Amino acid sequence: MTWSQGYVTDVDYTFGYYPELNPAMLDLACLCHGVAPPLGDKPRYLELGFGQGVSINLHAAGSDGSYWGTDFNSAHVAGARTLARVSGADIRLLEDSFEEFATRTDLPDFDAIVLHGVWSWITDAGRASVKDIVRQRLRPGGIVYVSYNCLPGWAPIAPIREMMAICRDRSRSGANGTILEARALLNELVRAGADCFRDNPLALHHLETLRRQDPAYLAHEYLNADWRLENVSALVRDLRDAKLTFLGPARLLDAVDAIQLGVDGRKLIARFDDAVMRETLRDHLVNRRFRADIFAKGPRRLTGPELREAWHELAFVLMVPAIDVPKRIPCARGEAELDAQRYDPLIEALAGGGYRAKTIDELLATPGLSDRRSEDVAEALTILAGAGLVSPARPLSVEKEARCSALNAYILGRARVSMDLQHLASPATGGGVRATHVGQLFALAHGEGEDRAEALAQYVWRFLESVGERLTKDGNRLEAKDDNLRALMPSAERFLKFDQPHLRGLRVI
Numbered sequence: 001m002t003w004s005q006g007y008v009t010d011v012d013y014t015f016g017y018y019p020e021l022n023p024a025m026l027d028l029a030c031l032c033h034g035v036a037p038p039l040g041d042k043p044r045y046l047e048l049g050f051g052q053g054v055s056i057n058l059h060a061a062g063s064d065g066s067y068w069g070t071d072f073n074s075a076h077v078a079g080a081r082t083l084a085r086v087s088g089a090d091i092r093l094l095e096d097s098f099e100e101f102a103t104r105t106d107l108p109d110f111d112a113i114v115l116h117g118v119w120s121w122i123t124d125a126g127r128a129s130v131k132d133i134v135r136q137r138l139r140p141g142g143i144v145y146v147s148y149n150c151l152p153g154w155a156p157i158a159p160i161r162e163m164m165a166i167c168r169d170r171s172r173s174g175a176n177g178t179i180l181e182a183r184a185l186l187n188e189l190v191r192a193g194a195d196c197f198r199d200n201p202l203a204l205h206h207l208e209t210l211r212r213q214d215p216a217y218l219a220h221e222y223l224n225a226d227w228r229l230e231n232v233s234a235l236v237r238d239l240r241d242a243k244l245t246f247l248g249p250a251r252l253l254d255a256v257d258a259i260q261l262g263v264d265g266r267k268l269i270a271r272f273d274d275a276v277m278r279e280t281l282r283d284h285l286v287n288r289r290f291r292a293d294i295f296a297k298g299p300r301r302l303t304g305p306e307l308r309e310a311w312h313e314l315a316f317v318l319m320v321p322a323i324d325v326p327k328r329i330p331c332a333r334g335e336a337e338l339d340a341q342r343y344d345p346l347i348e349a350l351a352g353g354g355y356r357a358k359t360i361d362e363l364l365a366t367p368g369l370s371d372r373r374s375e376d377v378a379e380a381l382t383i384l385a386g387a388g389l390v391s392p393a394r395p396l397s398v399e400k401e402a403r404c405s406a407l408n409a410y411i412l413g414r415a416r417v418s419m420d421l422q423h424l425a426s427p428a429t430g431g432g433v434r435a436t437h438v439g440q441l442f443a444l445a446h447g448e449g450e451d452r453a454e455a456l457a458q459y460v461w462r463f464l465e466s467v468g469e470r471l472t473k474d475g476n477r478l479e480a481k482d483d484n485l486r487a488l489m490p491s492a493e494r495f496l497k498f499d500q501p502h503l504r505g506l507r508v509i
């Protein structure tokens with residue numbers, strides 16, 4: 001076995017950002033599960049398998065505290081260290097495998113240890129090392145975030161993965177080539193009328209979705225030597241060895257039954273107190289395929305008054321311009337409506353004052369919300385945060401603003417040559433805020449003093465021309481300069497009117 005232990009290394013991983021890993025979001029998730037938020041504004045934070053390092057870098061720039069991470073892929077470490085140097089954050093990015101990291105003697109005790117997109121794809125030895133790290137280095141009261149592929153949702157898709165694994169063992173084409181070969185073979189199986197797909201429509205549907213997915217993501221999902229599928233109950237048993245207690249989902253919407261479940265499902269869940277049983281039933285009710293959970297080493301459960309006090313200490317910000325808050329959000333049953341009477345005044349209040357962060361008391365003091373109960377506002381904020389539309393805020397400081405500004409200048413500069421980074425750092429949220437590539441180019445132009453929509457559109461056009469790219473409309477490439485400029489104008493106007501004030505409010509630009 002090589003250093004990579006069968007883990008895919010010939011294709012670098014995607015540049016994803018995961019807001020659930022934000023220390024502020026982790027604290028909020030703990031609060032939602034009735035546990036004292038353990039991180040605060042200066043956590044000692046460890047990310048295992050940080051990939052391209054986008055999440056850890058945005059969190060280390062936007063929040064105080066000290067950040068450690070390890071990933072055995074040297075290319076990932078090199079790229080992630082570049083971001084770390086730029087921001088000047090307190091961050092150490094190591095190239096150790098989990099096995100090597102577990103034997104280090106120079107580590108502090110951590111408040112949080114997080115692994116996203118790692119646990120299901122590593123060897124048993126790797127998982128044993130992760131548990132050693134948690135046992136030895138997570139402080140009492142600290143938390144673990146772990147995401148993983150789960151049952152029952154993945155069960156119908158297991159045969160597709162196994163076909164991919166067989167193709168991997170026979171292919172000489174590298175990871176990308178293997179994915180293409182395996183996809184072609186699976187489609188031939190369908191055309192040959194394979195009973196497996198006839199009897200298993202979910203697998204057939206899944207095969208369709210593979211066509212649209214990035215081969216780099218698919219390689220890391222399907223081609224690693226190890227792939228574990230487990231029920232939440234099995235993981236809870238496994239992590240008991242590391243003295244961990246299950247708290248509940250890190251993705252806040254997953255725990256909101258009113259949004260996710262029908263009446264009968266809700267009745268069934270309501271019969272049980274036990275968190276693991278409730279989660280297992282929920283997973284079956286929505287046929288869940290992917291989980292992200294929070295565990296604690298000795299959680300401190302809060303009393304009712306303590307919970308209320310903790311909620312009142314929090315402040316919140318909108319993560320998108322108010323105009324972009326949708327009327328419906330995706331959920332397990334399709335879509336759930338954000339009732340206008342309940343949500344519109346809250347969105348308006350959050351957008352007020354140039355999007356500055358507001359506590360529940362400040363929100364209740366706004367005219368549209370004065371008749372609300374604080375519990376109702378807290379629940380609505382939880383749903384909006386779960387949908388990625390709101391984030392808990394962190395106190396601002398000169399140091400955080402300087403780190404985010406340096407990192408954002410680098411990311412915006414990189415937008416001239418690459419489209420890989422889709423997030424900017426915010427000292428207000430302590431993490432990342434989504435910014436499309438064109439949005440980044442507008443922000444660059446705006447930062448250089450352009451404040452007219454025509455000038456922003458011209459700026460993006462010059463970029464497109466320099467790299468030989470063009471916009472497309474209805475699937476057709478727009479060749480002429482004027483057509484491109486005309487197509488850019490609405491988004492340039494939108495940027496000036498809506499995105500720019502929002503990004504400014506979150507201290508991103």
Ligand SMILES: C[S@@+](CC[C@H](N)C(=O)[O-])C[C@H]1O[C@@H](n2cnc3c(N)ncnc32)[C@H](O)[C@@H]1O
Nearest residue numbers: 016049050051071072073097098116117126220
């Ligand atoms: C699927 S990627 C996820 C990356 C990142 N957490 C994300 O979600 O964007 C898994 C990462 O874990 C790293 N990894 C896998 N096994 C490892 C091990 N035993 N020791 C250290 N890193 C490992 C890989 O190099 C890869 O960067």
